[in-house]
Amino acid sequence: MTPAHPAALGVRARAWGYRHAGRQAWAVRGLDLTVEPGERILLAGASGAGKSTLLTALAGLLDPEQAGEVEGALTVGGAPPREVRERVGIAFQDPESQLVMARAGDDVAFGLENRGVPTPAIWPRVEEALKLTGFPYDRDQPTGQLSGGEKQRLVLAGVMALSPALLLLDEPTANLDPDGAALVRTAVERVVAARGSTLIVVDHRVDDWLPLVSRVVVLRAGGGVLADGEPAQVFATQGERLAAAGVWVPGHRPPRRRAPEPATEPLLAAEGLTHTYPAAGRPALVDANVRLHAGEALALTGTNGSGKSTLAMLLAGLLPPSAGHVRAMPSLYLRAGLDPRWTAARRRLFQRQSGDSPLHTWRATELVRAMGTVFQDPEHQFLTSTVRAELALGPRLIGCSPGEVTSRVDDLLDRLRLAHLAAANPFTLSGGEKRRLSVATALATGPAALVLDEPTFGQDRSTWLELLDLLANLRDEGHAVTFVSHDADFVAAFADRTLEMRAGRLVHESDQRMAAKRECA
Structure with missing residues (x-):
C-alpha cells in the first residue's frame, strides 16, 4: 500500500447506492468500499456497472435532491463529498464538457482563478501542467482547433494544476495515441508522487495502468463489488470469471475477424x-x-x-x-x-x-x-x-x-x-x-x-x-x-x-x- 500523505483524502462507502432521475434501475447499489489516503486504485467493471457514477459522486457533483435518489453513506476525507469538492480533481470521459475558455492556457488557469490562487502563481502552474501532460502547443493555442485527444490532454492539465488531494480519472487515455497515453500516465504518476494524492482511475487499458496502481476494485453490474485486491493476484485467480463478466483482463486477447474474400467493388x-x-x-x-x-x-x-x-x-x-x-x-x-x-x-x-x-x-x-x-x-x-x-x-x-x-x-x-x-x-x-x-x-x-x-x-x-x-x-x-x-x-x-x-x-x-x-x- 502507498504510504498515506497528510494532504491525501480517503474514501468510505457504506451500503451506498445512487439512482438517476427517471430510471428504474440503480446505477450503483449496495457498495461497501474503503480507500485509504494515498492508495492508487484501478476501478474496473462492465459497462453500466456504475464506475462513472461513483466518480461523479466522489467529486461532489451529484445532487440527489434534484437529480436522483441516494441510499447509504458516502464520504471523502470523513465528510460529505460536496463539502470537500475543492480538494478533489476529476477528468470526465468527455473532454468537451470541461473546456470553458477559448485559449488553452486560460482554460488551465480557470480553476486556479476560481480557487483564489494569487495571479503571480497561476501562470507557472499552468506552464508546468501543460508540460506534465505533454500538451503539444503553447498556452495561446485556440481550444476550438484541438483534436479530441488534444482536448483530453488539456483537460487533464487543468485538473493537474489544482494539485488535488483526491484525483479521479474517467477513461483519461481513451482517445489518445499510445505516445500521448504514456505521457498522461507519466504525468499522473508525477503528480500523485509529488502530492501524495489518492488516485482512482477508470480505464479499459488495464495493462498500461498496472505499474502505477496498487489495487484493483471491480464493481459488479447490478450492485456491490465483484473483486478487490492486489492486481496480479486478482487477475491470476479470477481472470476467467472477470473476463466472462465483461471486464478487460490482461492476457485475454480477442479473436480476429478478417474478411473472408478480397474486396474488389x-x-x-x-x-x-x-x-x-x-x-x-x-x-x-x-x-x-x-x-x-x-x-x-x-x-x-x-x-x-x-x-x-x-x-x-x-x-x-x-x-x-x-x-x-x-x-x-x-x-x-x-x-x-x-x-x-x-x-x-x-x-x-x-x-x-x-x-x-x-x-x-x-x-x-x-x-x-x-x-x-x-x-x-x-x-x-x-x-x-x-x-x-x-x-x-x-x-x-x-x-x-x-x-x-x-x-x-x-x-x-x-x-x-x-x-x-x-x-x-x-x-x-x-x-x-x-x-x-x-x-x-x-x-x-x-x-x-x-x-x-x-x-x-x-x-x-x-x-x-x-x-x-x-x-x-x-x-x-x-x-x-x-x-x-x-x-x-x-x-x-x-x-x-x-x-x-x-x-x-x-x-x-x-x-x-x-x-x-x-x-x-
Whole structure:
C-alpha cells in the first residue's frame, strides 16, 4: 500500500447506492468500499456497472435532491463529498464538457482563478501542467482547433494544476495515441508522487495502468463489488470469471475477424482531398487519395492531430473539402437503394455545374441511405430526448413505415444491449452506452458504408466483442466499414487494410490479409 500523505483524502462507502432521475434501475447499489489516503486504485467493471457514477459522486457533483435518489453513506476525507469538492480533481470521459475558455492556457488557469490562487502563481502552474501532460502547443493555442485527444490532454492539465488531494480519472487515455497515453500516465504518476494524492482511475487499458496502481476494485453490474485486491493476484485467480463478466483482463486477447474474400467493388473514391479549417494556420489534411470498397474494413491510424477525424468527416460527406473531391461510385447508389433516375439527373446537373456530384452536397435523406456516421464525440449527434426516439429518427427521415421503424429500433436495442435504456435520455447514459447508441443510430438507416470515429471508446470486454461481431458481420454482408481508432487490439482484430496518417498526410498503407497470407506461407 502507498504510504498515506497528510494532504491525501480517503474514501468510505457504506451500503451506498445512487439512482438517476427517471430510471428504474440503480446505477450503483449496495457498495461497501474503503480507500485509504494515498492508495492508487484501478476501478474496473462492465459497462453500466456504475464506475462513472461513483466518480461523479466522489467529486461532489451529484445532487440527489434534484437529480436522483441516494441510499447509504458516502464520504471523502470523513465528510460529505460536496463539502470537500475543492480538494478533489476529476477528468470526465468527455473532454468537451470541461473546456470553458477559448485559449488553452486560460482554460488551465480557470480553476486556479476560481480557487483564489494569487495571479503571480497561476501562470507557472499552468506552464508546468501543460508540460506534465505533454500538451503539444503553447498556452495561446485556440481550444476550438484541438483534436479530441488534444482536448483530453488539456483537460487533464487543468485538473493537474489544482494539485488535488483526491484525483479521479474517467477513461483519461481513451482517445489518445499510445505516445500521448504514456505521457498522461507519466504525468499522473508525477503528480500523485509529488502530492501524495489518492488516485482512482477508470480505464479499459488495464495493462498500461498496472505499474502505477496498487489495487484493483471491480464493481459488479447490478450492485456491490465483484473483486478487490492486489492486481496480479486478482487477475491470476479470477481472470476467467472477470473476463466472462465483461471486464478487460490482461492476457485475454480477442479473436480476429478478417474478411473472408478480397474486396474488389469500389463504393467511394476520394482524390486529392485537402482541408483547412477557418483560422487554422495549416491544413488539417493534404492531398489524400482513398478508396472505400464493399466488404472491406479500413482502419485510419496515427497520432492525435494527424488528420484522421478530418478525413473521416470528408469521406462521410459531412465536411466540404478545400480541394479535391469525394465521388460516389455507381455501386454505392445501387447499394443505398437510391432511384437510378434521380442518380442520372443529379449527375447531369452537377456535371454541367462542377463536373461531378460531390458527396457533401447530397440532401440529408439521400446521404443517410449511403453513409452511416459515428462522431468522435457521440453527444454531437444526439437530437432527441429518449434512446428509442434517437434510433427512430433516421428510419423516419428516409420514409420507413411505422412498422418498419419499430422493427429496426427494437432490433438495434436488443443487438447493442440498450433495451433497458429505451426511455432514458441519451445525454444521461454512460460513456460506453453513448458510444453504442451512436453506432446504433448509424446503422438504423441501413447505409451502404459506415464511417466510425473511435467506435470502441468506453466499451467493456463483452460489448467490445459484440461490436466487433456486429461490424464484422456487416462487412461480410458487403458493407464498407471505415474506422478511426487508437485501439490497437481492435485494429488487429478487424482491419483488412490500414492507412497510417502523420501531420495531415497518408504516409503508409498495409494490407492485413496479405500479411496473414505471408505468415501462413
